Amino acid sequence: NESMTIRGKQFFILKMIGRGGSSKVYQVLDEKKQLFAVKYIDLEDADAQTVENSKNEIEHLNHLQQYSDQIIKLYDYEITNSYIYVLMECGNLDLNTWLQSRTSVNPLERKLYWKYMLEAVQTIHKHGIVHGDLKPANFVIVNATLKLIDFGIASRIQPDVTSIMKDTQAGTLNYMPPEAIKDTSSQHGKARSKIGPKGDVWSLGCILYCMTYRKSPFQSITNQISKMHAIINPSHKIAFPDISEKDLLDVLKRCLVRNPRERISIVELLEHPYLQLKP
Numbered sequence: 001n002e003s004m005t006i007r008g009k010q011f012f013i014l015k016m017i018g019r020g021g022s023s024k025v026y027q028v029l030d031e032k033k034q035l036f037a038v039k040y041i042d043l044e045d046a047d048a049q050t051v052e053n054s055k056n057e058i059e060h061l062n063h064l065q066q067y068s069d070q071i072i073k074l075y076d077y078e079i080t081n082s083y084i085y086v087l088m089e090c091g092n093l094d095l096n097t098w099l100q101s102r103t104s105v106n107p108l109e110r111k112l113y114w115k116y117m118l119e120a121v122q123t124i125h126k127h128g129i130v131h132g133d134l135k136p137a138n139f140v141i142v143n144a145t146l147k148l149i150d151f152g153i154a155s156r157i158q159p160d161v162t163s164i165m166k167d168t169q170a171g172t173l174n175y176m177p178p179e180a181i182k183d184t185s186s187q188h189g190k191a192r193s194k195i196g197p198k199g200d201v202w203s204l205g206c207i208l209y210c211m212t213y214r215k216s217p218f219q220s221i222t223n224q225i226s227k228m229h230a231i232i233n234p235s236h237k238i239a240f241p242d243i244s245e246k247d248l249l250d251v252l253k254r255c256l257v258r259n260p261r262e263r264i265s266i267v268e269l270l271e272h273p274y275l276q277l278k279p
């Protein structure tokens with residue numbers, strides 16, 4: 001079946017993992033039967049901003065390789081005037097698919113994944129990048145670890161339509177921080193530049209909430225306008241049903257504080273008692 005050549009190496013396409021805008025992600029094998037993920041970006045009908053964002057994301061991904069194992073590995077890339085190929089390590093499955101397939105999450109697994117997510121996001125923050133749109137689909141499980149697969153700079157990628165995923169996570173408001181909704185001074189798409197690192201803490205808190213209560217804090221509000229109002233409304237109290245892990249409950253409450261200045265930071269989260277790894 002189909003194959004592609006990246007910088008003189010041949011790769012055989014196994015299946016499409018996801019697609020979005022002018023991007024497609026494939027699972028591929030090299031001639032040694034080694035598994036990779038390839039992101040193919042068609043530049044033919046892409047506007048200049050998309051091209052610029054894609055190159056920017058690749059440069060950051062390339063630069064951050066050396067700082068953390070929680071950033072997806074980038075092996076090679078090929079940029080021409082009509083397409084971009086990005087050769088990356090292939091994970092087992094994304095966190096969204098994993099969450100949807102689990103009826104319950106093992107507490108130690110949850111704690112480990114939380115630590116990996118914090119380390120990944122701390123790495124991009126240390127290099128001046130705020131994702132601004134974190135959700136479970138941005139993380140992929142690779143063996144027993146979790147890795148961040150994109151920095152929120154380039155185009156959005158959704159699961160391939162043939163995949164069983166019904167709710168594509170792209171464009172979901174369930175993880176959006178209140179300040180991103182309130183931020184009136186932004187033009188479309190630039191809102192994130194005004195959103196600081198604490199915005200990513202809110203989104204991470206929503207992901208941990210999902211791993212604790214099997215739904216995100218505002219998931220039950222299906223009307224998007226009502227959902228946005230609830231996210232910014234201080235009178236809308238987020239439910240925190242009691243759980244045995246009191247440290248976890250404290251982390252959730254400190255992440256889901258609407259005022260970003262009062263919200264806990266990534267550094268404080270990494271020092272929090274919840275992460276002292278006694279099971």
Ligand SMILES: CN1CCC(Oc2ccc(-c3[nH]nc4cccc(OCC5CCCCC5)c34)cc2)CC1
Binds near residue numbers: 025140157165
């Ligand atoms: C539904 N089904 C899908 C295949 C499989 O899950 C994944 C396997 C590998 C991966 C991946 N690895 N490296 C990757 C490097 C870049 C992008 C990647 O994904 C993009 C993707 C993320 C989830 C939404 C769709 C786009 C990457 C990711 C999902 C099993 C579940």
